[in-house]
Amino acid sequence: MKDEDSNVLFRIKLRLQRHSLWEHIKGLWFSRKLSTHGIVVVTGSGSFPKVINRGGEIHAGHCQFYEGVRLEIGKGASLIIGSGSYLNRNTLVVVETKVEIGNFCKIAWDVIIMDSDLHPIEGKILENKPVIIEDHVWIGCRSIVLKGVRIGKGAIIAAGSVVTKDIPAYAIAGGVPARVITTRSFIEPQAIKS
Amino acid sequence: MKDEDSNVLFRIKLRLQRHSLWEHIKGLWFSRKLSTHGIVVVTGSGSFPKVINRGGEIHAGHCQFYEGVRLEIGKGASLIIGSGSYLNRNTLVVVETKVEIGNFCKIAWDVIIMDSDLHPIEGKILENKPVIIEDHVWIGCRSIVLKGVRIGKGAIIAAGSVVTKDIPAYAIAGGVPARVITTRSFIEPQAIKS
């Protein structure tokens, strides 16, 4: 095992230890809906996370879902969620082709991520385009990420943004549509000796 | 009966056939709250659509309401919803004078439509202005349509927009406030022979 891997695993372990037994039990119950998964926890007393699966797959690492999360998976579509990531309250992910969420991503509450417009414009074909959210991305509350967007590693999306185009790594972006405001310095978290 | 009418009716029939018996039963129950109505279906297992009627009227054609829809109708106000249209999850319509939604409109989830600011600015009179949404309009999720706006036939409003001014027919508009981004070509759906 690489040093980096052991570091990552240790941090995930740390993260998961913070959760109550009840969150783990709810996570186990929820993980029935997932094709493959690591340790999954479900947080919050509101409406249980909901999966509307029309024939696709969900692959989740060690991750956390909050109350009210809604995952809509189309036929043959795949949603991939990395380890150490969470989807906060009422986040909606609509997947008709592919949505990838990396490791250690923070998806805040009321976020919408869609790889499809769901309806074609009359006279045109409905075109779905994958959404890729790389590792360590942080998406602020009530943002919308639309089809075909790639958000680069470590980027931050400000609250209330609508992301319609690619955002480069380590950028801080915001607005409707989202534009790069500034760039953050990214310090890779240090290896923790266990 | 005109050829066009028979076409429209056939398409509505097609649309309604897709719904389950349970959606029709819930639709019947919901239609008690409507002044006049066609075939109404209610979709989704969340909170039942809610009408807060302070003395106005709702006239609905053959249409579909999703869970969490909320209609607030003021005294003497009227809400008109055409046939073949739907209001998706948690859409809120606030009517103090008049809101008209045409035929075959797609109103996505979390949309807010208001013909009133609900509060006057001190020293001014509260002015309500009708909202007109013409046929075949598609309003993207989490958009807000404010008082006095007319959205022309076949226009598309991008997700997360705030519409404060008129949008011409066949335009694709978006942003806060919403501006025309481009124009779509609109192909009138062909008559279907039954």
Added chain:
Amino acid sequence: MKDEDSNVLFRIKLRLQRHSLWEHIKGLWFSRKLSTHGIVVVTGSGSFPKVINRGGEIHAGHCQFYEGVRLEIGKGASLIIGSGSYLNRNTLVVVETKVEIGNFCKIAWDVIIMDSDLHPIEGKILENKPVIIEDHVWIGCRSIVLKGVRIGKGAIIAAGSVVTKDIPAYAIAGGVPARVITTRSFIEPQAIKS
């Protein structure tokens, strides 16, 4: 007692008389969660307002909370809400240091007010900055007010705005990020003789 004070008290009294016994009973129940409070009413049949208090304080005057309101109070943080103000449906207030909402403020539904980004940027310290909302401010539905913002007396924030910087008194502001659109004339409500 100053004439102005008696005026204010009379208007609050008028406001509270409009509420039902049931709203007052729910208000009493809710006020257990408040450190100090005046007459509190709770409106709406949806989910009861929720307080997540990690060791801070809430000081509320005579005010009104709607269904689905959520107050998250961090350790040592304080939330102050003036008299004659209300927080409409599903408003979220996140307080890590201090949020002050003045008297006679109208906070519309789905508003988010945060004095913290909740997460630091890696390599930086998480910096919280108080949010001050002065008297007679009206915040339109689904707006977001971010850390460090002061909204001046009598200002109006348009629906769907994201407020990232100070807004001067009596301004009407809107957009993402919010900018001043115009200035209102503010007529101080006249003293009412009781």
